Amino acid sequence: xxxxxxxxxxxxxxxxxxxxxxxxxxxxxxxxxxxxxxxxxxxxxxxxxxxxxxxxxxxxxxxxxxxxxxxxxxxxxxxxxxxxxxxxxxxxxxxxxxxxxxxxxxxxxxxxxxxxxxxxxxxxxxxxxxxxxxxxxxxxxxxxxxxxxxxxxxxxxxxxxxxxxxxxxxxxxxxxxxxxxxxxxxxxxxxxxxxxxxxxxxxxxxxxxxxxxxxxxx
Numbered sequence: 001x002x003x004x005x006x007x008x009x010x011x012x013x014x015x016x017x018x019x020x021x022x023x024x025x026x027x028x029x030x031x032x033x034x035x036x037x038x039x040x041x042x043x044x045x046x047x048x049x050x051x052x053x054x055x056x057x058x059x060x061x062x063x064x065x066x067x068x069x070x071x072x073x074x075x076x077x078x079x080x081x082x083x084x085x086x087x088x089x090x091x092x093x094x095x096x097x098x099x100x101x102x103x104x105x106x107x108x109x110x111x112x113x114x115x116x117x118x119x120x121x122x123x124x125x126x127x128x129x130x131x132x133x134x135x136x137x138x139x140x141x142x143x144x145x146x147x148x149x150x151x152x153x154x155x156x157x158x159x160x161x162x163x164x165x166x167x168x169x170x171x172x173x174x175x176x177x178x179x180x181x182x183x184x185x186x187x188x189x190x191x192x193x194x195x196x197x198x199x200x201x202x203x204x205x206x207x208x209x210x211x212x213x214x215x216x217x218x
Contacts (some may be wrong), residue, residue: 069135076127080120087116108180115173122166129159157211164204171197 094101094109101109128148132138133156140147154162175197178185185193 066135070131073127073131073135076123080123083116083120083123087113087120090116104180108177111173111177111180115170115177118166118170118173122163122170125162125166126159129154129162133159157214161204161208161211164200164207168197168200168204171200 090109090112094106094113098106128138128151132151133154138147138151140151175193178190178193182190
C-alpha cells in the first residue's frame with residue numbers, strides 16, 4: 001500500500017531550520033506543495049510569458065521596418081538611368097563638332113562629362129553602402145558576381161567621409177568650368193562660387209577630423 005503523500009504542514013514541521021535559512025527555498029517549496037500558491041503564481045507567469053512574446057513580436061516588426069529603405073535605394077538606380085541618358089546626350093552633342101570646337105569649349109564639355117561621371121559614382125556608393133549599412137548584407141559571390149572591392153568595408157562614418165570627398169571633387173570640377181569662362185562671370189558671383197567651394201572643403205575636413213577623433217577614442 002502506497003504511503004500517504006506529504007502535506008505542506010508536514011513539510012514545514014520537519015524542516016523549520018532549513019526553511020529559516022533562506023526565503024527563496026521556502027517560496028519554492030511552498031509552490032511545490034501548496035496548490036493555492038501554485039494557482040496564485042500561475043497567472044503572473046502566464047502574463048510574463050505573454051509580455052515576452054509581445055515584446056519579441058514588436059521588436060521583430062520594428063526591426064523589419066528598415067526594409068522600407070530598400071525601395072528608396074532602388075529608386076536611386078533610376079536616377080543612374082537618367083544620368084546615363086544625359087551623359088550620352090551631351091556626348092552626342094560634342095562628337096559631331098569635335099573638329100570645329102575650340103580648345104576651351106572642348107575642355108568645358110569634357111569637364112561636364114567628368115562631372116556627371118563623378119555624380120554617378122557618388123550615387124552608386126551611397127546606394128550600395130547605405131543598403132548594406134542600414135538594410136541588409138548583399139549575399140554576392142566574389143567570383144561569379146564580381147563583387148566590388150570596397151563593398152561591405154565602409155561603415156556609416158566612412159561613407160560620410162567618402163560622400164564629402166566626392167562633393168568636394170564635384171565642386172572642384174564645377175569651379176574649374178567657371179574659371180574656364182571667367183570673362184562672362186561677374187566678380188560677385190565668382191566670389192560666392194569660391195566661398196561655397198571652400199565651405200565644402202572645410203566641411204569635409206571637419207568631418208574627417210571628427211571621424212579620426214572618434215576612432216581614437218574607441
